[in-house]
Amino acid sequence: MDENLVLDLENLDRLLEEVNMEARRFLSSLHNRPAAVAPSAKATLELPQSGLGARRALKLFLERYEQEMGGSSGPRYFGFVVGGATPAALIGDWLVSTFDQNLSQQGSSGAPGVELETLRMIRQLLRLPEDFSGSFVSGATMSNFVGLATARQWTALRAGVNVVSDGLYGIKPIQVLSASPHSSVLKCMSMLGMGRKNWLKIECLPNRETMNVSSLQSHLEALAGETCIVVASAGTVNTGDYDDIERIGALKQKYSFWLHVDGAFGGLVACSPKLAHLTQGMELADSIAIDAHKWLNVPYDSAIQLTRHQDVQYDVFKNNAAYLDTRRNQPAFADLGPENSRRFRALPAWLTMVAYGRSGYQEIIERNCELAQVLGGRIEGSDTFKLLAPVRINIVCFTLKRSGGGPSQEEVRTFLDRVREDGRTFLTPTLYNGTPGIRAALSNWRTTTSDVDMAWSALMEVAQAMSS
Ligand SMILES: *Cc1c(COP(=O)(O)O)cnc(C)c1O
Numbered sequence: 001m002d003e004n005l006v007l008d009l010e011n012l013d014r015l016l017e018e019v020n021m022e023a024r025r026f027l028s029s030l031h032n033r034p035a036a037v038a039p040s041a042k043a044t045l046e047l048p049q050s051g052l053g054a055r056r057a058l059k060l061f062l063e064r065y066e067q068e069m070g071g072s073s074g075p076r077y078f079g080f081v082v083g084g085a086t087p088a089a090l091i092g093d094w095l096v097s098t099f100d101q102n103l104s105q106q107g108s109s110g111a112p113g114v115e116l117e118t119l120r121m122i123r124q125l126l127r128l129p130e131d132f133s134g135s136f137v138s139g140a141t142m143s144n145f146v147g148l149a150t151a152r153q154w155t156a157l158r159a160g161v162n163v164v165s166d167g168l169y170g171i172k173p174i175q176v177l178s179a180s181p182h183s184s185v186l187k188c189m190s191m192l193g194m195g196r197k198n199w200l201k202i203e204c205l206p207n208r209e210t211m212n213v214s215s216l217q218s219h220l221e222a223l224a225g226e227t228c229i230v231v232a233s234a235g236t237v238n239t240g241d242y243d244d245i246e247r248i249g250a251l252k253q254k255y256s257f258w259l260h261v262d263g264a265f266g267g268l269v270a271c272s273p274k275l276a277h278l279t280q281g282m283e284l285a286d287s288i289a290i291d292a293h294k295w296l297n298v299p300y301d302s303a304i305q306l307t308r309h310q311d312v313q314y315d316v317f318k319n320n321a322a323y324l325d326t327r328r329n330q331p332a333f334a335d336l337g338p339e340n341s342r343r344f345r346a347l348p349a350w351l352t353m354v355a356y357g358r359s360g361y362q363e364i365i366e367r368n369c370e371l372a373q374v375l376g377g378r379i380e381g382s383d384t385f386k387l388l389a390p391v392r393i394n395i396v397c398f399t400l401k402r403s404g405g406g407p408s409q410e411e412v413r414t415f416l417d418r419v420r421e422d423g424r425t426f427l428t429p430t431l432y433n434g435t436p437g438i439r440a441a442l443s444n445w446r447t448t449t450s451d452v453d454m455a456w457s458a459l460m461e462v463a464q465a466m467s468s
Contacts, residue, residue, distance in 0.1 A: 004053040015054055022062065026069065030446075033071035034423030036079065040068070070426070073299075075451040078440035079428040081237060081265045081395075083291075085299040085348075086445050088355035092348030093299045103342040104334035112333060115346035121353045122290065122304055125361060126270040129283055134306035135336045136292075136345040140264035141184040143289030143305035146337050148176075148188045150287060150313045151229045151258040157312075158227040158256060164315050173198045177219055178231035179211035179243065180204065182262055185231055200228075207389075207433075209233070209241035213248060220255040227256040234279050235266015238430050238439065239388075240395035242266060242278045249284025261285040264303070265294040265443060269393060272362045275369065278393070295365060295394075297445045298348045305337070368394040368442040371452050375440060378456050384463045388432045397430065399437040400463065406435040418462045425455035 008015065042064065052060065071077060073084040085093065101111040119134050137143055152174060156163040161171045174194055178185065179202045186196045203215045216230070232243040249259060261267070261282055267290045269275035270282060282288065286309060292302035307313055310331070318335040334340045353361075376391035379398045388397045400407040400415060407415075412429050416438065420426055430437045440455075 002051070004051045008054045011055070015058075018055065019058065022058070026066070030071050030074040033069075033074060034420075035074060035077040035426035036070040036072065036420050036423075037068050038420065072426075073444070075444055075446035075448065076425040076455050077444065078442060078455065079426045081291075081294050081441040081443055083294045083297040084444040084446055086297045086352045086356065089296075089298040089348040089352040092351035096344045096347050099344060099347075101344045103344055103346075104340050105332045106330065111344050111347075114344075114350055115333065116330070118346040118350040118353070119304065119306075121350070123306070125353065125358060126267060126279075126282070126290070127276070128270075128288070128306065131308050132283075132288070132306040133308070133310045134304055135333050136342070136349070137303050137305055137337055137339070138301040138345075139293065139303045140182075140262065140289045140291040141187065142338065143264070143291070143303045144182070144184050144260070144262055145188045145191060146305040146313065146317075147260045147287030147289055147307065148185070148194070148229065148231075149192055149316050150307055150309055151260055152192055152194060153316050154258055154286070154309060154312050155227045155229055168193050172226075175200045175223065175226075175228040176231060177202055177216060177228055177257070178233070179216075180209040180233050180236045180238075180241065181231050182233070182237060182264065185262060209236040209239050211243045211248070213244055213251075216248065217251060217255075220251060220257065223255075225256065227258075229258045229260060231260045231262060232285075233266070234261050234263035234282065235269070235393065235395075237441075238395070238432055238437075239397045240266060240391075240393040241389075242392075244281070245279065245284065246281025249281045252284065258286045259284060261288045264289055264291040265441075266393060268295040268361070268365055269369075271358060272365050274366060275393065292349050295368075295443050296349060296352065296361070297364065297443075298352060302345050302349060304349075310336070364445045365394075368444075368447060371447060371449065372396050372440070372442050374449065374452050375442075375456065382460075384460060388435060388437045394442045396440040396442075397432055397437055398440075399432075399435060406437075409436040412436040412438060415462065415466060418466065419458060422458050422462055424458035427459075 072082050101109050103111050103115060106112045115136060123132055153164055155174050156171055159171055176189060176198055177200045186199060190196050203212045204210060205212050232245050232248050234242055245261060267279060270279040287307040290304045292298040293300045314331050314335055317337055319340055333342055372391050372394045375396050376387060379385045379387050384401055385398050386401045388399055416427060416429055427438050427440050430439050
């Protein structure tokens with residue numbers, strides 16, 4: 001055995017204590033650490049001929065990179081839609097590597113049973129019926145991928161083609177009807193050979209990102225019985241807008257389509273009685289995508305795909321191999337998604353849901369939404385910024401106020417670069433109805449009123465410095 005391996009094994013307890021101390025140091029700095037950092041240029045490291053051992057390797061890593069680990073899991077990182085890690089989720093994630101289970105097959109560990117139990121709790125959190133089954137995947141992009149791959153098979157079968165065996169060669173393009181799909185939906189259409197251009201854009205209601213359902217109905221009518229896929233958004237990234245899932249779902253009585261709901265972050269509002277009206281009808285979906293690494297505040301990477309067509313999903317993803325045991329009722333997770341070998345991704349989600357329960361999540365989600373309202377109110381009352389859309393949930397979409405039109409994209413970029421350099425908060429740009437804008441997404445369990453105050457001061461100070 002390599003000498004360093006021998007020594008590291010002997011000193012494993014001490015190593016774990018040291019790394020524990022480093023982790024604590026990082027976590028206690030989270031509140032004051034820059035929300036985001038631009039990496040510095042440095043000479044790249046070469047693979048050493050003989051290694052340094054874990055302790056010196058860790059030291060070297062920290063020297064080179066620790067300063068560049070931004071506080072994206074801290075309370076004032078409002079870019080994209082980024083959650084944090086609750087204490088229970090964090091310890092769960094540590095244990096995932098400690099236990100190092102492979103969740104592809106059943107029969108050699110209790111871990112797959114824990115994944116099933118976690119999925120059950122997710123259904124309960126979202127108040128979804130028992131007939132939704134699913135699995136953990138790496139992110140909502142993969143949840144959308146599994147949903148759309150299953151939808152593709154189901155839809156093609158209705159046109160008389162089994163694409164699992166025959167491919168898409170003998171079939172007309174499958175239309176995907178959606179108003180404001182997340183970019184990952186189009187990426188999935190590319191990955192699945194369905195073609196990005198087969199997105200049929202349904203118009204939105206005026207000044208909204210929500211689908212005009214009458215327009216959807218006209219398009220379904222025009223398809224004259226041809227089966228298609230409808231992708232509904234439960235929380236758009238720009239403005240946190242929702243499609244009317246209940247009305248869309250009701251159209252399944254009359255038209256033949258697969259309904260996929262992308263609820264990557266916005267689906268979670270189903271756990272709040274105050275906000276659950278937004279996701280009403282989600283149970284009518286054929287498949288649903290939910291991220292765990294966003295509003296569930298589980299560390300990267302983690303998401304859930306749900307469907308009520310496990311048989312079709314199994315046909316798409318089954319991984320028949322002679323060395324695998326196929327005697328079972330519950331299909332192996334390797335037969336339900338793109339990955340074969342899989343980490344014990346469900347454990348952090350299990351721990352955090354058990355640790356904080358329904359009420360804990362309701363509180364996080366409602367607090368994030370209330371704080372987004374606070375920020376929105378400040379913007380509305382200011383001469384420096386203006387809202388581009390009403391604050392519906394946890395997303396604030398706004399821009400720099402300019403007399404006669406909006407700011408240029410360049411101005412917004414410069415402003416956001418300076419905000420990042422300031423370090424107190426981090427926000428990302430967008431384009432909303434052709435206007436260059438800024439998004440703040442509040443999805444971290446740590447965020448409180450004082451964080452919003454601090455972020456607001458940073459935004460005002462940077463804007464003032466820029467205009468003087
Ligand atoms: C974030 C997001 C995705 C993609 O999720 P990843 O976790 O980044 O793969 C898809 N849809 C929506 C609505 C999102 O917000």
